[in-house]
Amino acid sequence: MAADKNISENIEEYLEVLYRNGSNGEQVSTTTLSKDLGIAPGSVTQMLKKLENLGYINYTPYKGATLTDEGMKIAQKITRKHRILEKFLLDVLKVKEENVHEQACEMEHTLSDEAERALCTMLHHPDLCPDNNIIPACNFDFESCQDCFSQKDFDQIMNRKFNLLSISELTSSCEGTVSFIRGNEKLLDEITDMDIKVGSHLSYEFNENRVSNYFLVTIDEKELNIPLEMANNIFIRI
Template structure:
């Protein structure tokens, strides 16, 4: 289950921070107040608490950014929420206008084992119904094939670092390719494209490029990565 030491209220704050600043962007108190429906003064008090807990860096009158620890928690709860939305819509056929609220109620109680089973059943989805990126799992695998091959969940260990997909990167963000998501067909396509675990990747955002592809530099070679691949290639930043 979700970590019992972390309250649902804290998880909600970190989830909103992640939604608005997944790659280190500063999120204003005003934005948090709007998204959470909570008075700015109460938001400020919680941000100070979250900073004391080591989950965020808070600058008065400017906003907050997630620390690595805060990011880990935020990605985990966001992933569960978005996978649940996918499950509720695609499998249970719940009305689309109702899935967000129901996922909010379920996400805090969803165990890691059940999350993994849902991901496998849904064939490793990359987008939720709102077409937001589903974060990578925090299990210590380099691909979904490795995850599928490990049948005993008790043998699964957690990854020690956070990941971002190419689709989530800011200009000039760089890091090591550490996880590739997808079924065997997509994994083979990405491999044939020349993208491998362990390579160094830098996102070279080109504001003049009208294409939907992502221009990246991988081990000193420029590549245009299609969106369906970019959503599923994760780097350690």
């Protein structure tokens, strides 16, 4: 399945910037969008109104915009492809680091879902792009990367019906259900040893003064300090 031809590259770019600046539901200002996209504020405002009419964002004049569930779905998908491509271009093809972002931008809109999955497998389920930004979870209906690896026929893969965020992406207090765990067998075993599994209930109290590289969460009524490497790969449905 290729990228959705009904969604223009321009729309995908806007949603991608909104996700980059507000993945956890934060409101992104018109000024921020204007600077990131290099587009005049007036033109940004007109596009935001269009995106709201399409159901991709919630827009408040003079304040900014947040992604709807549908907008988040599209934004995560294109962001994931971009960041996986960056890692592939840098680590495998040895493209110059200063050229990686621009080339990934050109390729992300045409990368098929099947090719994205193949790249993810070849790169051993990466969690971070070269800029150390989180690579979002895939939207395939798996509980772990091992489930993905065991499914050989791409045409039989179903898409997940809801969006996910990793623990390390959480920027406000929330709770949800662990719905996907990414990583190799060793990491999956380490997470299982902490009694974390798909279906576990997780709650998180945001603390600006938290210990760096650890996230204090409550999972099934048990308080745990989750190291960053694990937090990058444990995804919850909020």
